[in-house]
Amino acid sequence: MELTRRNALMIGAGAFAATLLPAGAFASPEDTEKAIAEFTGGAEVGEGGIDLTTPEIAENGNTVPISVDAPGAVAIAVFANGNPEPKVCVFNFGPMAGSQSASTRIRLAGTQDVVAVAKMADGSFVKASNTVKVTIGGCGG
Amino acid sequence: MISRRDFLQATVAASALYGASGVGNWARLAAQQALTQDDLLKFDTYGNVTLIHVTDIHAQMVPIYFREPEINIGVGDARGKPPHVTGEDFLRMFGIKPGTPEAYALTYVDFVSLAKAYGRMGGLDRVATVIKAIRADRPDALLLDGGDTWHGSYTCLKTNGQDMVNVMNALKPDAMTFHWEFTLGSERVREIVEGLPFPALGQNIFDKEWDEPSEDFADYEIFERGGAKIAVIGQAFPYMPIANPGWMFPEYSFGIRDERMQEMVDEVRAEGADLVVVLSHNGFDVDRRMASRVKGIDVILTGHTHDAVPEPVLVGETILIASGSNGKFVSRVDLDVRDGRMMGFRHKLIPVFSDVIEPDKEVAAAIEAERAPFRAELEEVLGETDSLLYRRGNFNGTWDDLICNALIEEREADIALSPGFRWGPSLLPGQKITREDLFNATSMTYPNAYRSEMTGEMLKVILEDVADNLFNPDPYYQQGGDMVRVGGMGYTIDVARPQGERLSDLTLLKTGEPIAPEKTYVVAGWASVREGTEGPAIWDVVENYIKRKGTVRIDPNQSVKVTGA
Numbered sequence: 001m002e003l004t005r006r007n008a009l010m011i012g013a014g015a016f017a018a019t020l021l022p023a024g025a026f027a028s029p030e031d032t033e034k035a036i037a038e039f040t041g042g043a044e045v046g047e048g049g050i051d052l053t054t055p056e057i058a059e060n061g062n063t064v065p066i067s068v069d070a071p072g073a074v075a076i077a078v079f080a081n082g083n084p085e086p087k088v089c090v091f092n093f094g095p096m097a098g099s100q101s102a103s104t105r106i107r108l109a110g111t112q113d114v115v116a117v118a119k120m121a122d123g124s125f126v127k128a129s130n131t132v133k134v135t136i137g138g139c140g141g
Numbered sequence: 142m143i144s145r146r147d148f149l150q151a152t153v154a155a156s157a158l159y160g161a162s163g164v165g166n167w168a169r170l171a172a173q174q175a176l177t178q179d180d181l182l183k184f185d186t187y188g189n190v191t192l193i194h195v196t197d198i199h200a201q202m203v204p205i206y207f208r209e210p211e212i213n214i215g216v217g218d219a220r221g222k223p224p225h226v227t228g229e230d231f232l233r234m235f236g237i238k239p240g241t242p243e244a245y246a247l248t249y250v251d252f253v254s255l256a257k258a259y260g261r262m263g264g265l266d267r268v269a270t271v272i273k274a275i276r277a278d279r280p281d282a283l284l285l286d287g288g289d290t291w292h293g294s295y296t297c298l299k300t301n302g303q304d305m306v307n308v309m310n311a312l313k314p315d316a317m318t319f320h321w322e323f324t325l326g327s328e329r330v331r332e333i334v335e336g337l338p339f340p341a342l343g344q345n346i347f348d349k350e351w352d353e354p355s356e357d358f359a360d361y362e363i364f365e366r367g368g369a370k371i372a373v374i375g376q377a378f379p380y381m382p383i384a385n386p387g388w389m390f391p392e393y394s395f396g397i398r399d400e401r402m403q404e405m406v407d408e409v410r411a412e413g414a415d416l417v418v419v420l421s422h423n424g425f426d427v428d429r430r431m432a433s434r435v436k437g438i439d440v441i442l443t444g445h446t447h448d449a450v451p452e453p454v455l456v457g458e459t460i461l462i463a464s465g466s467n468g469k470f471v472s473r474v475d476l477d478v479r480d481g482r483m484m485g486f487r488h489k490l491i492p493v494f495s496d497v498i499e500p501d502k503e504v505a506a507a508i509e510a511e512r513a514p515f516r517a518e519l520e521e522v523l524g525e526t527d528s529l530l531y532r533r534g535n536f537n538g539t540w541d542d543l544i545c546n547a548l549i550e551e552r553e554a555d556i557a558l559s560p561g562f563r564w565g566p567s568l569l570p571g572q573k574i575t576r577e578d579l580f581n582a583t584s585m586t587y588p589n590a591y592r593s594e595m596t597g598e599m600l601k602v603i604l605e606d607v608a609d610n611l612f613n614p615d616p617y618y619q620q621g622g623d624m625v626r627v628g629g630m631g632y633t634i635d636v637a638r639p640q641g642e643r644l645s646d647l648t649l650l651k652t653g654e655p656i657a658p659e660k661t662y663v664v665a666g667w668a669s670v671r672e673g674t675e676g677p678a679i680w681d682v683v684e685n686y687i688k689r690k691g692t693v694r695i696d697p698n699q700s701v702k703v704t705g706a
Contacts, residue, residue, distance in 0.1 A: 056396070057618060059380075059395070131618070136603060
């Protein structure tokens with residue numbers, strides 16, 4: 001596993017004590033597209049054959065558990081399209097790997113889509129995407 | 142051959158509340174004359190399995206008034222569907238005549254007048270009578286507690302939940318799941334759970350460090366009843382560390398985890414379960430969505446959102462049962478379970494009219510034993526209310542108006558914020574406000590009333606965030622509570638817009654001026670989830686205010702304008 005960057009910036013977890021985020025610090029959708037294209041070499045990315053599990057709402061945006069599972073993959077890259085640097089990590093699976101799945105915790109700067117892209121053994125690519133909400137919290141019924 | 146679907150729908154139509162007495166509007170009919178215990182309990186025993194569901198009791202051991210919401214907006218797929226139907230629309234949808242006991246129990250319409258006629262609801266000694274009567278019909282009925290049980294009263298707070306544990310144990314539940322219980326702190330929760338004579342369930346309660354299912358709670362329990370295997374899977378409140386202070390239970394992680402719920406359903410089916418029941422604290426809309434995503438659940442006993450729905454809601458082949466709150470109702474669900482499947486059901490939402498249902502002597506004595514040591518504090522009169530005090534509603538309630546008024550005056554603030562809790566019973570105009578009443582609306586383990594400065598921009602961000610936690614069209618992204626109640630500031634909200642675009646026209650009420658994004662305001666509030674929040678307990682702030690005023694009066698709240706519903 002290669003951690004490219006641990007993205008900073010956070011929302012305070014306290015009720016009604018939000019830290020306002022500076023405008024312009026985040027990746028644009030084009031940045032994410034570009035980062036994905038770097039991983040895929042511009043190849044077409046299909047759907048299906050990859051499971052991405054994330055919480056719907058993060059309990060703590062600083063450490064969000066995610067897991068990816070793509071049977072037959074040689075590598076899976078994870079992107080967070082609302083972080084300052086969209087590329088989060090790449091898992092590489094050698095031929096001896098028992099399964100092509102991995103779990104980690106990532107940092108999310110706010111509500112955004114987490115995208116996982118798997119490179120399959122035949123060189124094709126598939127992706128899955130989930131929205132993870134990062135909220136100020138409090139007020140629960 | 143009658144298809145299962147036809148059968149379900151036929152029985153839905155036949156499952157409405159019994160006991161309609163046809164009294165007119167503004168009735169002054171004494172409850173005792175209109176209803177009998179036999180009417181309330183009447184049920185033609187059906188099938189081979191009975192489930193009894195109670196949930197969200199919030200430590201209300203003695204009878205209370207509880208006004209159901211007037212405003213309960215559904216968004217997305219939930220729009221216009223139960224439980225997002227209130228008042229006259231509710232009465233029409235379920236064919237209930239205004240002024241009847243059912244209308245009083247289930248809606249806010251003519252609440253004060255009907256409350257005087259029909260009296261208080263609930264009381265765990267009355268609930269015990271209902272449960273015993275059902276067990277007399279069906280001795281092996283399963284009693285399932287949906288949680289929010291060990292929270293919500295003075296005695297519960299003072300005994301760290303022990304009073305409720307003792308009284309509930311006298312009712313002999315068969316399983317339970319959780320939400321507010323965790324605000325007792327994880328150590329206390331484990332201490333109680335270890336001594337419970339029934340399983341503590343939650344397939345979505347995880348060990349945070351290892352991201353694995355917690356060993357402190359079981360995923361499910363399989364019961365043999367009526368010749369069938371009944372699996373009860375627990376689903377705790379999914380957003381515990383977000384909606385409540387995570388630092389009080391740092392070892393645990395929650396979440397909806399519907400992939401794992403599917404695994405659990407498949408697992409219990411593989412173990413031979415004939416019926417799969419989910420005992421849930423998800424909230425109704427999350428359960429409705431879960432029923433459409435997870436295959437193989439027969440019954441979801443819903444909780445958290447306090448909805449009382451007189452008929453089961455059918456989603457695919459799953460029935461959703463909503464049993465109200467505060468001990469106001471007990472649901473009885475009789476099921477015909479054969480050949481590994483649910484063939485049909487009969488259901489009744491039993492309203493617990495406290496003047497009609499005889500208290501069970503044993504449980505009444507158990508309740509008295511818990512309350513006696515605190516009698517003097519509980520009964521101390523702090524003042525009186527001229528207005529109806531209630532909490533439920535998406536945007537405001539008079540209890541929170543009172544709390545916000547107290548925060549602004551006692552803490553010298555421009556603006557007050559009170560969380561959108563759903564618990565807290567009602568008081569009628571002219572009633573004394575006792576310390577017990579005040580704690581019923583404020584009791585909790587993180588009560589500090591903070592006072593801080595916030596910019597107008599920050600206030601907007603907070604309100605947008607909370608609004609999205611209520612009005613996100615996907616219920617899986619709704620976090621749990623009603624809208625934060627605001628004192629001293631008005632706003633307009635378009636519930637149909639996305640986050641960041643719902644709120645407009647934020648106005649400081651004392652000057653009538655628009656809230657300026659860069660300007661700083663003094664904000665007072667309570668129940669922050671942040672560790673180390675400083676300030677007096679909210680009940681002390683409100684007690685001082687009530688004592689100073691003598692009699693409190695709440696003017697109609699017109700500071701929130703709602704569109705897009």
